[in-house]
Amino acid sequence: MDFEIRHKTSRPPVHLRSLLFALALVLSALSVAGCSKEQGPQGEKTVVVYVSEDQVFSQPVLKEFEKRTGIRVRAVYDTEETKSTGVMNRLLAEKDNPQADVYWANEPIRAQVLKQEGVAESYVSENARGIPPLFKDPDGYWTGFSARARVLIVNKGVKEEPRSIFDLASSRWKGRAVIANPLFGTTTAHIAALFTVLGDEKARAFMESMKENQVAISTSNGESADFVASGRYDFSLVDSDDAVNRIRQGRPVRMVYPDQGKGELGCFIVPNVVVLIKGCPHPKAARKLIDYLLSKEVERQLAFADCAQIPLHKGVEMPRGMKPLEDIRIMKVDYAKVATKMLEIQPFLREWAGLK
Amino acid sequence: MTARIFLWAAALVIFVAGLLPLFFMVGASLFSNGNLNLAPYHELFHSGRQLLLLKNSLALSALVAVIATTLGVCLAILLGKCNLPSRSVLIFAFTIPFLVPPYIFALAWNEALTPGGILSLLVPEPWLEGLQAGLFTIWGAALVMSTVYLPVVMLLVMAFLHTVKPGVEEAARLCTPWHGVLTRVTLPLVLPGIAFCFLLVFVLTLGEYSVPSYLRYPVYPVEAFTQFSAMYDFKAATAASLPIGAVALIVLLVEIVLLYKKGTGLEVQPHAQGFLTIDLGRFAWPFAIILWGICVVVVLLPILALFYRAMTPGILEDVLEIGARPLVRSLVFAIIGGSILTVTGFLAAYLIKNRAIWSWWLVDMSSFLLFAIPGAVLAIGLIQLWNTRWTGSIYGTMWMVIIGYVARYYFVATRIMLVQLGAISKSMEEAAQLAGAGWIQRVAYILVPLSRKGLLAAWLCSFLFCLRDIDITMLVYPPGADTLPVRIFTVMANGRPEVVAGLCMLMVASVTLPATFLWRHFTSSKKVMP
Numbered sequence: 044m045d046f047e048i049r050h051k052t053s054r055p056p057v058h059l060r061s062l063l064f065a066l067a068l069v070l071s072a073l074s075v076a077g078c079s080k081e082q083g084p085q086g087e088k089t090v091v092v093y094v095s096e097d098q099v100f101s102q103p104v105l106k107e108f109e110k111r112t113g114i115r116v117r118a119v120y121d122t123e124e125t126k127s128t129g130v131m132n133r134l135l136a137e138k139d140n141p142q143a144d145v146y147w148a149n150e151p152i153r154a155q156v157l158k159q160e161g162v163a164e165s166y167v168s169e170n171a172r173g174i175p176p177l178f179k180d181p182d183g184y185w186t187g188f189s190a191r192a193r194v195l196i197v198n199k200g201v202k203e204e205p206r207s208i209f210d211l212a213s214s215r216w217k218g219r220a221v222i223a224n225p226l227f228g229t230t231t232a233h234i235a236a237l238f239t240v241l242g243d244e245k246a247r248a249f250m251e252s253m254k255e256n257q258v259a260i261s262t263s264n265g266e267s268a269d270f271v272a273s274g275r276y277d278f279s280l281v282d283s284d285d286a287v288n289r290i291r292q293g294r295p296v297r298m299v300y301p302d303q304g305k306g307e308l309g310c311f312i313v314p315n316v317v318v319l320i321k322g323c324p325h326p327k328a329a330r331k332l333i334d335y336l337l338s339k340e341v342e343r344q345l346a347f348a349d350c351a352q353i354p355l356h357k358g359v360e361m362p363r364g365m366k367p368l369e370d371i372r373i374m375k376v377d378y379a380k381v382a383t384k385m386l387e388i389q390p391f392l393r394e395w396a397g398l399k
Numbered sequence: 400m401t402a403r404i405f406l407w408a409a410a411l412v413i414f415v416a417g418l419l420p421l422f423f424m425v426g427a428s429l430f431s432n433g434n435l436n437l438a439p440y441h442e443l444f445h446s447g448r449q450l451l452l453l454k455n456s457l458a459l460s461a462l463v464a465v466i467a468t469t470l471g472v473c474l475a476i477l478l479g480k481c482n483l484p485s486r487s488v489l490i491f492a493f494t495i496p497f498l499v500p501p502y503i504f505a506l507a508w509n510e511a512l513t514p515g516g517i518l519s520l521l522v523p524e525p526w527l528e529g530l531q532a533g534l535f536t537i538w539g540a541a542l543v544m545s546t547v548y549l550p551v552v553m554l555l556v557m558a559f560l561h562t563v564k565p566g567v568e569e570a571a572r573l574c575t576p577w578h579g580v581l582t583r584v585t586l587p588l589v590l591p592g593i594a595f596c597f598l599l600v601f602v603l604t605l606g607e608y609s610v611p612s613y614l615r616y617p618v619y620p621v622e623a624f625t626q627f628s629a630m631y632d633f634k635a636a637t638a639a640s641l642p643i644g645a646v647a648l649i650v651l652l653v654e655i656v657l658l659y660k661k662g663t664g665l666e667v668q669p670h671a672q673g674f675l676t677i678d679l680g681r682f683a684w685p686f687a688i689i690l691w692g693i694c695v696v697v698v699l700l701p702i703l704a705l706f707y708r709a710m711t712p713g714i715l716e717d718v719l720e721i722g723a724r725p726l727v728r729s730l731v732f733a734i735i736g737g738s739i740l741t742v743t744g745f746l747a748a749y750l751i752k753n754r755a756i757w758s759w760w761l762v763d764m765s766s767f768l769l770f771a772i773p774g775a776v777l778a779i780g781l782i783q784l785w786n787t788r789w790t791g792s793i794y795g796t797m798w799m800v801i802i803g804y805v806a807r808y809y810f811v812a813t814r815i816m817l818v819q820l821g822a823i824s825k826s827m828e829e830a831a832q833l834a835g836a837g838w839i840q841r842v843a844y845i846l847v848p849l850s851r852k853g854l855l856a857a858w859l860c861s862f863l864f865c866l867r868d869i870d871i872t873m874l875v876y877p878p879g880a881d882t883l884p885v886r887i888f889t890v891m892a893n894g895r896p897e898v899v900a901g902l903c904m905l906m907v908a909s910v911t912l913p914a915t916f917l918w919r920h921f922t923s924s925k926k927v928m929p
Binding site: 091092093097098099116117118119120121132133135136137139140142143262269273274275 | 513514515612613615633775779782783786787788791794795873874876877878879880881885886889890894895
């Protein structure tokens with residue numbers, strides 16, 4: 044053994060060369076990482092934005108902002124579709140030492156939660172003037188822009204199409220409809236909105252009749268849209284971008300704005316919202332980004348994108364076949380109340396979805 | 400003294416990177432406005448749903464562990480010990496599901512079974528509907544997760560098989576045919592390694608969120624996740640994660656009682672002598688055909704479904720534009736994470752094996768606990784602990800991701816090294832010590848050379864775990880510096896399906912090449928014994 048050790052110390056063995064190689068590999072990786080590390084200037088030439096809008100739609104907007112202003116955008120993306128725990132939990136966890144400047148949410152409820160948790164800061168942008176008051180926080184903690192509508196996606200094979208969300212509870216469609224898990228995303232918001240508009244008793248009764256009518260539950264609005272497109276179900280309640288996306292893919296579906304008759308409930312509108320983060324590191328750049336996101340140009344860009352979002356400013360150019368906001372009968376809700384109701388009905392929704 | 404400094408440093412890594420954030424989360428879940436508040440736990444233990452979740456979690460984990468271990472051991476013997484035709488290609492093929500985040504493979508299966516998907520060319524639609532419905536059950540979840548974790552067992556058992564002394568098998572071969580050698584000598588020798596693989600898969604399945612969630616099978620991680628994403632309730636989410644931690648600790652205790660006392664039973668030669676390869680003779684091709692059949696059904700079919708979807712003009716440019724930078728970051732993070740984990744895993748295994756410091760059991764238990772609990776709980780703990788003015792130079796950089804990886808996958812590297820170091824006779828180190836060699840010399844000239852393959856296996860496994868991670872990365876990656884699994888995850892939402900499929904293929908291609916290169920190092924044999 045003694046000989047072995049001396050023998051090995053006299054000449055670097057193969058394994059040591061491997062170790063040196065591995066060390067070199069790690070050092071190169073470190074240097075690459077050091078080069079790629081996001082070390083942008085910490086002044087106002089950088090803005091950090093957390094985004095819940097789908098990356099495929101939001102990234103081009105942020106790139107355009109970078110191009111126009113020279114301000115570098117460092118983004119953290121998330122998605123409601125796959126229900127990641129990403130940015131919203133990150134914002135709440137970072138509350139005492141914020142890292143983000145701006146939060147671009149794809150619906151107002153999360154923004155309302157941030158307001159309640161003291162994460163948001165009030166900012167009223169000049170560009171928010173043309174946006175209807177319904178889609179803005181009265182205290183300026185969040186401002187809406189480019190909206191989605193909650194619509195019915197219907198398979199083209201269905202002869203007489205459903206016209207109301209209450210058709211989900213109609214015996215005519217028993218076992219033929221599907222909705223996304225009501226514990227997540229815009230479906231939760233929509234149900235909470237129904238609770239605020241119909242009252243607890245009626246809304247609960249509607250939910251129970253949906254259950255009795257064997258409405259299926261999918262993991263997401265996108266999956267619901269795919270189920271309808273494949274003919275597995277006749278119709279579903281989804282976001283308008285899910286429906287438009289499938290129509291543009293040439294799938295055999297059509298989109299119906301629900302409850303558009305006189306005296307009917309109207310269509311639930313879900314705007315994107317932008318929030319300034321309280322105590323953010325780059326407040327000036329953050330305000331510039333918020334101003335940009337609330338501009339008509341961005342609304343036009345998002346209207347022509349595959350998400351086909353509805354501009355909230357009047358007179359913004361839109362693709363053919365897309366309904367402007369003023370042509371849609373809107374369900375009038377107070378988003379702050381919807382946010383409060385959403386948290387309140389969680390136990391009921393968990394029970395309804397069979398999770399309790 | 401030198402040894403103690405190194406070993407304490409390894410122990411401190413897991414305490415600071417993992418245990419501290421976890422304590423922070425558990426502590427926060429117990430108090431509200433400075434007062435003790437057990438409401439989240441009260442609700443947890445008074446909900447009838449907990450029993451169902453516990454039953455489902457244990458059933459799924461046990462099913463996956465049994466399937467993956469059984470099949471994995473068979474594959475390891477056939478591919479790592481026999482002269483099977485095209486075995487390198489088969490190893491490559493069977494490893495693919497493990498290289499990508501598990502949810503991608505669930506998605507691929509659904510894509511394959513969707514009417515209009517690739518299987519509709521072969522299977523009548525009513526059958527297809529039945530098969531797709533079956534995917535959304537415990538059996539579907541078990542199929543997907545077994546396929547994903549099968550390579551873990553296969554690769555590790557292959558590495559363990561190669562640690563068996565050829566002399567022992569040669570001696571046994573004199574009086575019994577190969578199947579006798581395998582059942583009476585080889586497999587009993589690597590049994591601790593196999594048991595480790597079983598436990599590893601069990602715990603991996605227990606903590607897995609994405610596949611059960613996608614396939615709508617209710618288990619504990621899904622419950623914890625619901626608390627996070629539906630209610631933003633960190634306290635309830637932490638409470639919902641604790642049963643997983645409790646089960647993990649019970650599993651660990653079982654392992655300590657059953658395996659540690661018996662010793663690992665493995666011994667490694669001071670000089671590499673290679674390993675014996677079984678000549679299958681006329682059975683080689685039939686076995687190869689059977690394995691190819693299994694491989695086509697469980698691995699290549701879903702991958703082909705993705706490939707089928709991705710095959711559109713101009714897709715390569717789109718995929719590279721979206722995925723190239725995240726891929727580079729993924730590789731860099733994983734290389735650094737894998738390297739740190741290998742070093743700390745080696746030291747931690749040494750201190751656990753020799754019980755070198757009093758807190759060896761704490762290192763062991765905490766690494767196992769951190770591996771089992773949902774990544775989101777650990778990540779939120781990391782944010783709350785590290786996001787301060789004083790640690791600002793670390794928070795918001797890639798080092799947060801690395802710290803998360805080290806905390807989460809410390810267990811993987813440590814356990815691989817523990818099995819490897821357990822196979823080295825202590826007398827060698829003692830003899831060197833008597834000859835005057837210091838601790839660093841003993842490590843450098845005895846332990847490291849003898850555990851070379853274990854180190855490579857530890858690095859490779861750690862690298863792959865880091866590379867495919869999404870739970871931790873999603874919550875702590877620096878703004879503007881996402882990884883490829885995160886990018887795929889976010890682009891999946893309303894992204895073009897062919898781009899998503901293309902990104903998955905990019906990831907598969909990018910990681911299988913180095914993995915195959917490294918694996919060839921393991922599979923090189925020096926002796927063939929008929």
